[in-house]
Amino acid sequence: xxxxxxxLTQNEIARMAGVSQTTVSLVLNGRCEAAWRIAPETRERVxxxxxxxxxxxxxxxxxxxxxxxxILGVFTxxxxxxxxxVNFYHPFLSGIEACAESIGCDLxxxxxxxxxxxxxxxxxxxNRIRLADGCVLxxxxxxxxxxxxxxxxxxxxxxxxxxxxxxxxxxxxxxxPHVGADYAQATAALVRRAVDLGHRVMAYVxxxxxxxxxxxxxxxxxxxxxxxxxxxxxxxxxxxxxxELLDALCSARVTAVFCEELVxxxxxxxxxxxRGLSVPGDLxxxxxxxxxxxxxxxxxxxxFRIPREDMGWQAIEVLDDILHGxxxxxxxxxxxxxxxxxxxxxxxxxxxxx
Amino acid sequence: xxxxxxxLTQNEIARMAGVSQTTVSLVLNGRCEAAWRIAPETRERVxxxxxxxxxxxxxxxxxxxxxxxxILGVFTxxxxxxxxxVNFYHPFLSGIEACAESIGCDLxxxxxxxxxxxxxxxxxxxNRIRLADGCVLxxxxxxxxxxxxxxxxxxxxxxxxxxxxxxxxxxxxxxxPHVGADYAQATAALVRRAVDLGHRVMAYVxxxxxxxxxxxxxxxxxxxxxxxxxxxxxxxxxxxxxxELLDALCSARVTAVFCEELVxxxxxxxxxxxRGLSVPGDLxxxxxxxxxxxxxxxxxxxxFRIPREDMGWQAIEVLDDILHGxxxxxxxxxxxxxxxxxxxxxxxxxxxxx
DNA sequence: CAGACGCAGTAATACGAATTACGGGCTCCG
DNA sequence: CGGAGCCCGTAATTCGTATTACTGCGTCTG
Numbered sequence: 001x002x003x004x005x006x007x008l009t010q011n012e013i014a015r016m017a018g019v020s021q022t023t024v025s026l027v028l029n030g031r032c033e034a035a036w037r038i039a040p041e042t043r044e045r046v047x048x049x050x051x052x053x054x055x056x057x058x059x060x061x062x063x064x065x066x067x068x069x070x071i072l073g074v075f076t077x078x079x080x081x082x083x084x085x086v087n088f089y090h091p092f093l094s095g096i097e098a099c100a101e102s103i104g105c106d107l108x109x110x111x112x113x114x115x116x117x118x119x120x121x122x123x124x125x126x127n128r129i130r131l132a133d134g135c136v137l138x139x140x141x142x143x144x145x146x147x148x149x150x151x152x153x154x155x156x157x158x159x160x161x162x163x164x165x166x167x168x169x170x171x172x173x174x175x176x177p178h179v180g181a182d183y184a185q186a187t188a189a190l191v192r193r194a195v196d197l198g199h200r201v202m203a204y205v206x207x208x209x210x211x212x213x214x215x216x217x218x219x220x221x222x223x224x225x226x227x228x229x230x231x232x233x234x235x236x237x238x239x240x241x242x243x244e245l246l247d248a249l250c251s252a253r254v255t256a257v258f259c260e261e262l263v264x265x266x267x268x269x270x271x272x273x274x275r276g277l278s279v280p281g282d283l284x285x286x287x288x289x290x291x292x293x294x295x296x297x298x299x300x301x302x303x304f305r306i307p308r309e310d311m312g313w314q315a316i317e318v319l320d321d322i323l324h325g326x327x328x329x330x331x332x333x334x335x336x337x338x339x340x341x342x343x344x345x346x347x348x349x350x351x352x353x354x
Numbered sequence: 355x356x357x358x359x360x361x362l363t364q365n366e367i368a369r370m371a372g373v374s375q376t377t378v379s380l381v382l383n384g385r386c387e388a389a390w391r392i393a394p395e396t397r398e399r400v401x402x403x404x405x406x407x408x409x410x411x412x413x414x415x416x417x418x419x420x421x422x423x424x425i426l427g428v429f430t431x432x433x434x435x436x437x438x439x440v441n442f443y444h445p446f447l448s449g450i451e452a453c454a455e456s457i458g459c460d461l462x463x464x465x466x467x468x469x470x471x472x473x474x475x476x477x478x479x480x481n482r483i484r485l486a487d488g489c490v491l492x493x494x495x496x497x498x499x500x501x502x503x504x505x506x507x508x509x510x511x512x513x514x515x516x517x518x519x520x521x522x523x524x525x526x527x528x529x530x531p532h533v534g535a536d537y538a539q540a541t542a543a544l545v546r547r548a549v550d551l552g553h554r555v556m557a558y559v560x561x562x563x564x565x566x567x568x569x570x571x572x573x574x575x576x577x578x579x580x581x582x583x584x585x586x587x588x589x590x591x592x593x594x595x596x597x598e599l600l601d602a603l604c605s606a607r608v609t610a611v612f613c614e615e616l617v618x619x620x621x622x623x624x625x626x627x628x629r630g631l632s633v634p635g636d637l638x639x640x641x642x643x644x645x646x647x648x649x650x651x652x653x654x655x656x657x658f659r660i661p662r663e664d665m666g667w668q669a670i671e672v673l674d675d676i677l678h679g680x681x682x683x684x685x686x687x688x689x690x691x692x693x694x695x696x697x698x699x700x701x702x703x704x705x706x707x708x
Numbered sequence: 709c710a711g712a713c714g715c716a717g718t719a720a721t722a723c724g725a726a727t728t729a730c731g732g733g734c735t736c737c738g
Numbered sequence: 739c740g741g742a743g744c745c746c747g748t749a750a751t752t753c754g755t756a757t758t759a760c761t762g763c764g765t766c767t768g
Contacts, residue, residue, distance in 0.1 A: 009724060020748050025726055059482045060414050061724035064753045100465045106482055107463040111455045128413045128460055363754060374718050379756055415754035418723045
């Protein structure tokens with residue numbers, strides 16, 4: 001019945017029941033005010049035909065008029081189900097799915113978006129975002145202009161992960177609704193913990209730039225370092241071998257290294273081991289967040305966990321709020337859970353508060 | 355632009371460009387035969403307005419006429435992204451997503467289907483399957499009547515996992531398109547392997563009934579046992595404690611146990627250990643397929659791996675064939691990869707061929 | 709010079725369901 | 739007995755796009 005002319009339509013049902021299409025529509029979803037106008041006998045006749053044929057209304061035609069169809073889009077700037085490695089996005093989707101189910105919505109995964117210039121784009125010709133009532137955006141980095149355009153065009157959406165305000169060249173745009181992880185707080189908490197354990201010279205290894213998540217980590221590091229009055233340096237880790245980087249850190253007497261990515265932490269541990277340094281005996285290593293790429297290691301890194309599932313859930317909550325015009329907080333930062341690993345050790349005599 | 359009256363429509367574009375809606379439509383997607391009718395100058399004018407406004411055609415209205423919209427549905431009879439445990443479905447989705455991306459289709463996850471009587475149902479009032487051009491069905495067990503109805507209604511679909519033919523009480527229905535794992539062959543291969551290693555008395559533990567996957571495993575077991583002429587019994591494992599079951603197996607001198615589920619195998623290993631039996635020294639254990647539920651174990655079970663990702667990919671391939679009227683094989687069984695674990699040991703003097 | 713034909717575009721219609729406006733038949737009341 | 743009011747339902751319209759049929763105008767041809 002789905003393809004071709006043989007489709008089962010309301011008109012068809014009407015013909016079978018000997019009534020008009022309007023009547024069928026009313027019987028199906030007329031609210032009390034309108035439905036009581038149909039005689040019970042007619043109503044039964046229509047319902048019987050519907051039961052017999054198993055007719056269900058075409059969601060498309062319905063949406064065309066109603067402007068909403070209980071479908072939420074999910075746009076990912078990377079592959080949602082990568083075959084390689086542990087999947088960073090899976091927990092987000094888990095939360096998204098659970099919440100969508102709880103509010104009775106279907107999920108549309110935009111897998112068709114073509115990859116251009118390394119990343120996908122929402123706004124390509126023939127895109128289908130408008131099929132959804134609103135959508136959720138996933139990705140480490142999302143082009144600013146796309147976000148701005150979403151805001152400017154009043155397309156209901158929520159970003160998973162904090163995003164800065166976005167504006168188009170024309171000046172249109174504004175704040176971006178998001179549900180993010182509070183990287184700054186989590187990183188700062190780790191710094192304070194290291195200080196408590198006696199560390200006085202520490203370094204942040206990683207770009208600390210680009211995606212908001214990286215910026216926030218570095219910001220949290222910088223703030224906490226200033227607050228506690230210890231020495232904290234930023235090592236971009238670009239264009240140098242890991243050994244060179246380690247050289248620099250050692251000669252600066254750094255005792256705790258905060259790695260932006262888990263892979264970075266793993267590589268540092270490897271380099272330290274190669275040089276005969278023990279972790280955390282000689283050097284403490286901290287990993288700022290869950291692994292985004294596969295990394296082979298048997299070390300249990302100290303760091304924090306991103307509340308990915310909860311972020312997914314709340315993103316849908318916010319989206320639902322937006323769609324229903326509820327003005328709750330549309331920018332949320334969720335606390336991360338600190339992970340007491342084995343790569344952060346005590347340092348020097350002072351183990352008490354700074 | 356998405357909600358409310360301010361929507362950008364072809365009519366709007368037409369007004370701005372000073373032409374008719376028809377012209378806009380023709381410029382946008384008139385194929386050569388029709389498009390050459392538009393003067394280049396007019397065409398440019400329309401295109402400019404489209405570029406400036408960023409207009410994209412509403413996929414809904416388009417689909418209403420064209421009968422297809424590059425959306426494939428995914429219906430799961432269990433939660434797709436369960437928060438607990440390893441996710442059995444994840445690899446299927448991985449393959450599905452990859453193939454969908456390769457053919458330029460979006461994926462619609464029917465998360466809104468209400469759970470009634472323990473499992474979801476496709477055909478509930480207000481379902482949205484019809485929004486998709488076709489769909490993929492996932493689940494260990496899928497109600498026969500739902501399958502039959504899909505067939506009867508000519509709704510293009512493919513089941514992931516082998517399915518028997520399905521008929522409605524009315525007699526409508528027929529063969530069910532599917533891409534399954536060849537459980538029978540894989541199980542038979544394991545039996546032959548055990549025979550090669552000297553085993554002469556073996557047992558199949560599990561229902562061996564219900565879902566096709568269970569039926570096929572038992573069928574493969576039974577066939578291989580008959581073929582090789584060894585002793586093979588079926589232990590349904592219901593209503594008995596694991597210890598009682600082990601008693602029965604021991605007194606029957608069973609040396610190799612084929613477990614339908616990994617959890618079952620883990621439990622058996624536990625029971626054997628409790629009784630002082632070594633695996634595989636005293637008893638060989640085989641797990642027939644990947645874990646569908648979380649199971650804590652450090653044993654590396656002998657068994658086979660289901661080509662889940664490939665199944666997902668090929669399911670979409672078949673669906674695409676169906677949608678385009680290509681009559682390839684719509685029922686496929688994919689071979690499983692044998693896993694050389696550590697729970698199948700040699701038995702007795704004869705290690706050569708039977 | 710009438711009719712055929714090409715050009716460049718438009719009016720009309722269809723898709724399937726929801727909604728608004730209307731209409732025929734009946735009863736009740738003044 | 740005429741019209742107000744109700745009952746039960748239908749015709750018409752709407753959503754946004756694609757397609758088909760058509761139209762006015764100029765040009766070419768027999």
